[in-house]
Amino acid sequence: MSHLLEVIGLKRWFGVKKGGETRQLHAVDGIDFHIAPGETVGLVGESGCGKSTLVRLLTRTLDPSDGQVRFRNHDLGLIRAREMALHAQRKDIQMVFQDPTDSLNPRYTARQTIAESVRLLCGLRGAEAAARVEEVADWVGLPQALLDRYPHQLSGGQKARVGIARAIVSRPALLVLDEPTAALDVSVQTVILQLLDRLKRELDMSFLFVSHDLNVVRLLCDRVLVMYLGQVVESGPTDAVFHAPAHPYTRALIASLPGGLAGGQATAADLLVGGDPQSPIDPDPNRCRLLGRCPRGLAPCGETGPVLRDLGEGRQVACLYPAVVQHHVRQ
Amino acid sequence: MSPTGKTLLEVDRLAVEFRTRSGTVRALEDVSLALAEGETVGLVGESGSGKSVLSFAAMGIQDPAARITAGSLRFAGQDLLAGKGAAMKALRGREMAMIFQNPRVALNPIRPVGKQIEDVLARHTDLHPAARRARAVECLAEVRIPDPERRYAAYPFELSGGMCQRVMIAIALACKPRLLIADEPTTGLDVTTQAAIMRLISELSAERRMATLLITHDLGLAREYCDRIAVMHAGHIVEVGPTAGLFAAPRHPYTERLIAATPVGANSLDELAAIDGNLPDLRRDDLPACRFAERCPQRAAVCDAPLALLPAEGSHRVACHLPRKVAHSLERKHVASA
Numbered sequence: 001m002s003h004l005l006e007v008i009g010l011k012r013w014f015g016v017k018k019g020g021e022t023r024q025l026h027a028v029d030g031i032d033f034h035i036a037p038g039e040t041v042g043l044v045g046e047s048g049c050g051k052s053t054l055v056r057l058l059t060r061t062l063d064p065s066d067g068q069v070r071f072r073n074h075d076l077g078l079i080r081a082r083e084m085a086l087h088a089q090r091k092d093i094q095m096v097f098q099d100p101t102d103s104l105n106p107r108y109t110a111r112q113t114i115a116e117s118v119r120l121l122c123g124l125r126g127a128e129a130a131a132r133v134e135e136v137a138d139w140v141g142l143p144q145a146l147l148d149r150y151p152h153q154l155s156g157g158q159k160a161r162v163g164i165a166r167a168i169v170s171r172p173a174l175l176v177l178d179e180p181t182a183a184l185d186v187s188v189q190t191v192i193l194q195l196l197d198r199l200k201r202e203l204d205m206s207f208l209f210v211s212h213d214l215n216v217v218r219l220l221c222d223r224v225l226v227m228y229l230g231q232v233v234e235s236g237p238t239d240a241v242f243h244a245p246a247h248p249y250t251r252a253l254i255a256s257l258p259g260g261l262a263g264g265q266a267t268a269a270d271l272l273v274g275g276d277p278q279s280p281i282d283p284d285p286n287r288c289r290l291l292g293r294c295p296r297g298l299a300p301c302g303e304t305g306p307v308l309r310d311l312g313e314g315r316q317v318a319c320l321y322p323a324v325v326q327h328h329v330r331q
Numbered sequence: 332m333s334p335t336g337k338t339l340l341e342v343d344r345l346a347v348e349f350r351t352r353s354g355t356v357r358a359l360e361d362v363s364l365a366l367a368e369g370e371t372v373g374l375v376g377e378s379g380s381g382k383s384v385l386s387f388a389a390m391g392i393q394d395p396a397a398r399i400t401a402g403s404l405r406f407a408g409q410d411l412l413a414g415k416g417a418a419m420k421a422l423r424g425r426e427m428a429m430i431f432q433n434p435r436v437a438l439n440p441i442r443p444v445g446k447q448i449e450d451v452l453a454r455h456t457d458l459h460p461a462a463r464r465a466r467a468v469e470c471l472a473e474v475r476i477p478d479p480e481r482r483y484a485a486y487p488f489e490l491s492g493g494m495c496q497r498v499m500i501a502i503a504l505a506c507k508p509r510l511l512i513a514d515e516p517t518t519g520l521d522v523t524t525q526a527a528i529m530r531l532i533s534e535l536s537a538e539r540r541m542a543t544l545l546i547t548h549d550l551g552l553a554r555e556y557c558d559r560i561a562v563m564h565a566g567h568i569v570e571v572g573p574t575a576g577l578f579a580a581p582r583h584p585y586t587e588r589l590i591a592a593t594p595v596g597a598n599s600l601d602e603l604a605a606i607d608g609n610l611p612d613l614r615r616d617d618l619p620a621c622r623f624a625e626r627c628p629q630r631a632a633v634c635d636a637p638l639a640l641l642p643a644e645g646s647h648r649v650a651c652h653l654p655r656k657v658a659h660s661l662e663r664k665h666v667a668s669a
């Protein structure tokens with residue numbers, strides 16, 4: 001099967017000074033995954049584990065230290081950064097940023113921001129362009145009355161909707177969303193989630209959806225990637241991973257869901273034990289990064305860095321002692 | 332729960348407007364809310380309903396286009412609107428702190444985050460300069476920033492979104508405020524970190540009797556940590572009451588639908604029901620008395636009459652002419668069960 005997006009051995013390290021010498025912070029540390037056309041992939045993981053860095057690498061707003069990002073079989077690394085924004089392939093990847101305040105031009109009204117995308121990405125002009133702007137504002141539940149406001153005149157959630165509208169005007173093949181719904185009330189969030197679902201079904205759009213809201217990931221995503229300190233530690237079909245998580249970190253994450261997950265196998269016994277996370281600076285490659293907080297960890301975990309391996313049924317896990325997966329039967 | 336505490340913040344019939352080129356935005360109208368010492372009140376509601384505008388007004392931070400056109404704001408008995416600029420600024424700086432919705436913008440981009448915490452400690456505590464650094468590192472550790480010694484020297488751009496947010500929280504709490512206004516303090520944080528932050532805030536309210544206004548879209552969070560909940564829609568507080576009662580039997584049709592739209596417990600996206608219609612245009616001169624009327628499925632002729640927050644039961648109050656009777660409220664199976 002041909003992938004829309006393929007990520008191979010992707011790394012991004014940042015130099016940080018510590019006591020006079022420069023050391024490397026491994027923000028993204030050897031990641032492989034792919035996204036098929038029409039597929040929605042969720043990306044979850046602790047704050048600071050490298051999700052936004054990964055997203056910036058995919059959209060080439062940041063250069064990788066190593067590895068490849070392939071889109072429709074083109075190596076995006078070969079496109080010069082300067083040409084990137086308007087490159088034919090890049091147009092088909094759009095991005096919704098984590099902080100809408102940071103990413104909107106303060107001198108543009110909502111209408112101008114969306115219109116700029118309509119012009120650059122759809123090549124529309126005049127009345128056609130104006131109609132498109134209003135149509136897309138409607139899609140994201142942004143009242144027409146707000147279109148002529150500047151960012152400082154909009155609330156947090158209103159700005160978030162401008163960011164989403166701008167990214168979907170051209171119906172890109174791949175939309176990467178970094179915490180798009182965090183600023184929205186649950187009703188507007190529902191509008192956006194149902195819109196994304198419709199775009200997927202009707203236009204075969206693909207999504208990479210970064211979120212801390214596991215309930216949203218559960219409802220929207222076909223597959224989920226779980227990151228921990230720069231690496232993917234578990235991946236697989238969302239239903240299966242949520243009901244029978246294999247990696248101790250995933251189990252802890254799901255066990256800490258307020259209200260729990262009906263029928264899920266993760267319980268309070270899976271919560272992380274005390275202890276601080278390891279430092280992302282020059283981590284020991286022969287040591288599992290969760291060790292110290294892991295309720296299942298044993299001595300060998302400090303001697304062998306676990307790598308992703310197949311569990312069958314499209315699932316992968318990087319752990320020496322994963323929970324035995326009782327395959328979840330879909331109703 | 333400590334409703335017995337002394338009232339600390341008192342918002343009374345507040346109205347705030349913004350002048351824009353295309354008309355006046357009536358962002359807040361007739362908003363009243365009181366917070367007692369040691370109490371945590373959740374402010375929830377629609378995006379754009381005025382939650383941030385209300386907090387900014389309390390903090391005295393205002394867009395030049397904003398005008399307070401009616402009402403009063405009192406802190407520990409002092410009139411925040413009448414006092415002289417400088418004195419009020421000092422009072423607010425000393426006793427009130429706010430965690431902003433957009434942390435990266437609120438931090439100084441060209442100063443290491445640890446120094447920014449020290450700056451606050453210098454203003455608000457009598458710590459010796461040498462002790463401040465250690466305390467700043469401790470503050471970072473309290474909000475669960477890993478490797479706090481090293482992060483002390485980091486600039487905001489070197490931190491993740493959630494880390495900037497936690498630095499903001501550390502700065503706000505370092506002032507030892509009597510009132511904390513937290514605007515979406517934990518969105519963008521994973522559940523584990525979120526729980527740690529909320530525990531820290533709860534401890535401070537218990538130990539120092541800090542009052543907290545918690546603005547959030549996460550109804551599960553509000554339900555778990557707040558003593559009372561106020562619900563906003565289009566510049567009005569439409570319902571306010573003790574947390575358990577409000578979630579168990581919401582009286583306002585907006586609150587009811589908001590709770591029903593929560594994804595916790597739903598099995599598919601199709602099960603979620605968005606609330607019909609949009610926030611009305613707040614520039615209109617003909618806004619109905621009930622600003623939810625045009626979206627409300629049970630609107631009747633009586634709904635055009637003037638409206639105020641009226642007691643429903645105990646301290647539970649609602650601004651609706653046709654509030655839900657307890658027995659008739661829909662079954663709410665999607666409510667986060669804390």
Ligand SMILES: Nc1ncnc2c1ncn2[C@@H]1O[C@H](COP(=O)(O)OP(=O)(O)OP(=O)(O)O)[C@@H](O)[C@H]1O
Binds near residue numbers: 152158185378383394
């Ligand atoms: N400077 C301004 N000029 C005009 N209108 C404004 C201005 N600032 C805010 N508004 C409007 O006032 C209303 C209330 O905004 P506010 O930021 O308080 O919403 P909120 O409840 O905090 O929403 P969110 O949950 O999305 O952050 C919004 O409809 C917004 O568009």
Ligand SMILES: Nc1ncnc2c1ncn2[C@@H]1O[C@H](COP(=O)(O)OP(=O)(O)OP(=O)(O)O)[C@@H](O)[C@H]1O
Binds near residue numbers: 016049051052493519
């Ligand atoms: N420019 C930079 N210089 C140094 N370190 C950086 C830089 N950008 C990111 N980092 C570090 O890389 C790591 C990953 O950050 P990233 O923003 O990708 O996290 P995240 O998973 O998106 O977190 P959050 O959920 O809090 O947004 C963090 O430790 C962060 O401090």
Ligand code: SF4
Binds near residue numbers: 288319
């Ligand atoms: S490898 Fe060991 S320490 Fe790492 S997650 Fe698995 S059990 Fe825990």
Ligand SMILES: [Mg+2]
Binds near residue numbers: 051053098178491492
């Ligand atoms: Mg991020």
Ligand SMILES: [Mg+2]
Binds near residue numbers: 156157382384
């Ligand atoms: Mg706000």
